[in-house]
Amino acid sequence: MSGTMSVGAVREHPLPEGTEQPFPGLSTEKFAVWLFLASEVMFFAGLIVAYLTIRYSSPSWPVVSEVLNVPLVAANTFILIVSSVTMVLAFDRAERGEAQFRYFLLATAVLGTIFVTIQAVEWAELMGEGIHISTNLFGATFYTLTGFHGAHVSGGVIWVLIVTIKAFRGRYAKNPLGVELVGLYWHFVDVVWIILFTILYLI
Amino acid sequence: MSSHQISRWMCIMLFLFAAACGGGGEGGAVEDDEAGASAVVDPATAGRVSGTINFTGTAPEPQLIQMDAEPVCLEQYDEGPFTQDVVVNDNGTLANVFIYVKSGLEELEFSTPTEPAVLDQQACRYHPHVLGIQTNQTLIIRNSDPFLHNIHPQPVNSRPFNISQPTQDMETERSFPAAEIMIPVSCDVHSWMSAYVGVVDHPYFDVTGDDGAFELPNLPPGEYEIEAWHEFYGAQTMNVTVGEGESVETEFTYEGE
């Protein structure tokens, strides 16, 4: 490793000297997370295309605003957006080496958990009204899309918690790459929710 | 579902695997005999119930089965094959009626008969149209036609199965673990073919033939409820008491419109 490392200078694992340096700033892990997100985009694209074709080819579709609790989920969307903001702040502080980034990470994890709980509440409400996954195509598509997104958010919360625990053990003092990776994933999950919120609740 | 097991030759695998080999056993596993001692009916005191199934009124016209799809079968009928749901015999009795003891034998256990019952598929029809069999008794399903029959019984109390018999004189064995009054049997390849199988857990059952008569021999003395079942006119029951060595004559009557 070359010379002493000031926090700002080195952000990723250095690539071996003897390699071609096509993208000097890019580490293998970040590139891999971007690729993983590309495959996740295609996965959600498959589900969304299935939902849209089913919705616009089926003769009757329930009026969404009557069935779903749109105001509650709108608030929930806001919570997820805030959690993205706290994640950005977490990475920004981590990069500057300020220790308070750990609390922003914690905030993101808490907000994420709140989001998942509110979704679970909405599910319980909906099931109370007798709409289950097998009731009709509306139920099937709704539960599949929100279910898989919820699973991804839960996975994200677990990943953020792992990073937070490591942060409290001082793991990212020298190299905040881990925080950036979980941040990329979190923003992806947030963007997917914004799309899902629009096509499931608003139109 | 017919259990299909690949041959041993395919199983010689270099790869050691701890797959949870699902129980790919024979279809409709044939359990061993009931645990209880099988009741032996003392022939001296045994009675019997017999009688006829009368039919009054006019029966619906039997429709012609349009068997043009299978010329091989159509040729075997000189006058057009007719549906068998209502067959009134010349002597005013009703054929294809399944008679069995509905209640009164609960505390007795009966051994499963060894010789199998046979359901044959010949000239695109099931022979017999109505069949009685005991629980766990082996049913031989034979295909006497030179092409595929795909027998598809749909019992409620036991597992439905759907087996294909592509070649002539092919026999497949199955059995029904649970009693059930009238399992509908159909063929997926020839939708006009139909048959009914009555599964009871004792040997006291009979199907009326072209004489419309039935007989339930060597019944131990006692109070019994006898039921007669017909696919079109439904079921009728009757209470009968059989004394020692007594032969009870009875009859059921179905009215057409």
Next chain:
Amino acid sequence: MTVESISTFGNEVDSLFLIILIVTGFAFVLTEGLLIYFLIRYRHRDGSKARYIHGNRQVEILWTLVPGLMLFGLAIYQTGAWQLIRQILPAESEALVIAVEARQFEWHPTYPGADGRLGTDDDIEAPINVIQVPVNRKVIVRLSADDVLHSFFVPALRVKQDAVPGRPISLWFEATKVGQYEIACTELCGLGHYRMRAFLTVAEPADFEAWLAEIEAR
């Protein structure tokens, strides 16, 4: 194609098959011939070095444009045939409309009764797997399926159309030769898939009417 075509658009399909056979046959002979020639001509001889060349722009452009034009030509040529066969259905007034419903392992044809319209209670149920049509008359088949996917394939008519449960689909043909032809199912539909054979009889209009009346009488 070995099965003789008896439908009006049949020879459109056959001629297109022939044209593609000629075009691809020419390409096949050219490329495999060059391959064999190069293998023999340029096999290893001691001491000689291969020709040092990395490529040639002109020849690359040449063998991009020529196949491109051939393929594009094929694409343009056959849109007409596809439109005729699949996109334009003849008017229902001048055609005989029959409904064929595919079920696990058999075809159920239904003919319109005297009123000439399907779905009315005077429709005639023809026997399973037996379809008869008059010769030299446009026929529209309303194909539907009852349980799984099937595919209505009449080799002699050059007609194939999947029967999709829940989505009735129409196809048309016009038979030009009297005779009996076989119908096969070409979409895997279960263990009896190979046994879903049906008969298409093309008859003179008079015989067809007599047959229909006789069926109705049954």
Next chain:
Amino acid sequence: MDSETATISADGHGGHPAPTSFWRKYIFSVDHKVIGIQFLFTSLFFALIGGALAMLIRTQLAWPFREVPGFFPTSGGVMLPEAYIAMVTMHGTIMIFFVIIPILSGAFGNFLIPLMVGARDMAFPRLNMYSYWIMVPAFLVMLAAFFVEGGTAAAGWTSYPPLSALADMVPGSGMGQTLWIVSLLLVGTSSLMGAINYITTIVLMRAKGLTTFRLPLTIWALFITAILVLLATPVLTSALILLLLDRGMGTHFFLPDGGGNPILWQHLFWFYSHPAVYIMILPAMGITSDVISTFARKPLFGYRPMVYSIMAIAGLGFIVWGHHMFVSGMSPVLGVTFMTSTMMIALPSAIKTFNWLGTLWGGNIHFTSAMLNAIAFVAMFIIGGLTGVFAAATPVDIFIHDTHWIVGHIHYVLFGGSLFGVFAGLYYWFPKMFGRMMDERLGKIHFALTFITFNLVFFPMFILGASGMPRRLADPYQYEFLAPLQGLNQFMTYSAFVLFLSQLILIGNFAWSLFRGRQAAANPWQANTLEWATTSPPPHDNFETIPVVYRGAYEYASPLIAEDYLPQHRWLDGATPTTVPQPAGD
């Protein structure tokens, strides 16, 4: 994914330390070479199973329902129709998902990518190990399906609903179909992990001097294939999940009685499966380009057009899926668009074929086993590609869709194409993998037998297709218009037995050479690419020192030096330019 990556030191022997225990060395290894060989052995084993299934299918087609003693005990040696369609399904599924893709992307991808780009190992060695070890449950689940009640899935390798969704439609679609779906989900996850590893390694960990357009075509092909896997496999995952929900949770995505649409499955499935067929052919194209250029001792003709063609095939591959559905009830207007895009995708394949011929032109061709198989790839791929043009023309497709014409086209591209590419790669890189040479004489015998019998089995399929013989029929001969074809089918079955038996020669040669083949030099074929710059087999972390690259991979017969090959990493004294200045575009 805060996995601590191997800290690869500048020039020392960094990377993960060489494993010592047997388990770490051979079973749970993170060395890309060992993982590649694990994929190779597993796939060769499954190739035997797939081949055996093919023999059973051929026997049924030659003598339908003939009693075969020792097989199918429950039905007295007769292959019932439900067993036949189960065989057809499993033959397709195993050959595609457990043989062709794992050998090309799994075995060759894992073994070659780090070596050919000059890296010590993959970017994420542990992720690489997981990608193999997630395949193992996939194998077990698929094999377990043979023994469960009702047997394996029987709705074709395409598993169209409602047949695949409703449990009682065919015996196999009970437990067997569920296991089929779970197994494919696992295979999808494994290939996704592999793809991420491959792309990262190729893009970020190349040796110094190895610029993008100096990469050998095998690497370009594996790189573009990994992108196809990355973008197409998730769509299959979503479709499989929807099918699983239809089967298990009572949803009706693809079931018409609940409002669902079976054609939606076909769209989702083929959106994955057409890129999948390019996933199966592109690596073989790359391998063939390298093998032909090496044994013609001549630079590859038209390197850049070849690279752009691979990209064009991958790009167009995403917009042609509808040509599988011309007669499926999809709207005819869509038929026209998909027909046009399908006609266009034939173009890059044609360009590649002409460039292979251009490479052979003026060459100095050595007919080793690897070269023979690579040439057979070109010869057979031509037939495979041209017969695809018939299927692209929609009116002709009306007649030949789902007939044996399509089966012939599939096998000419997958067996004639990919499998001959695999054989070429096997004979070419066996010395590098195992440090021993394979026997050339046996290799040529195996090639001759395989090439001849391959054509005897699969070329008649176009005759069957032209006479309208549908696929997947357990007994086609009770149709009068097909009865005369039984003799031809019996001939094809005899040839198929010889084809299957002639593979034993390859297996024998492979097994024998593993232990007793001649010792292999570092560069037995005198080739240029980087994997030949290290010993055979390479040490644990591949290179003594990471090589520096000075030129492209195809500097054969270069006028600069006496020998007829100039390896990428060979340093010429300062005076001579590293490569000959090129005339017009290369």
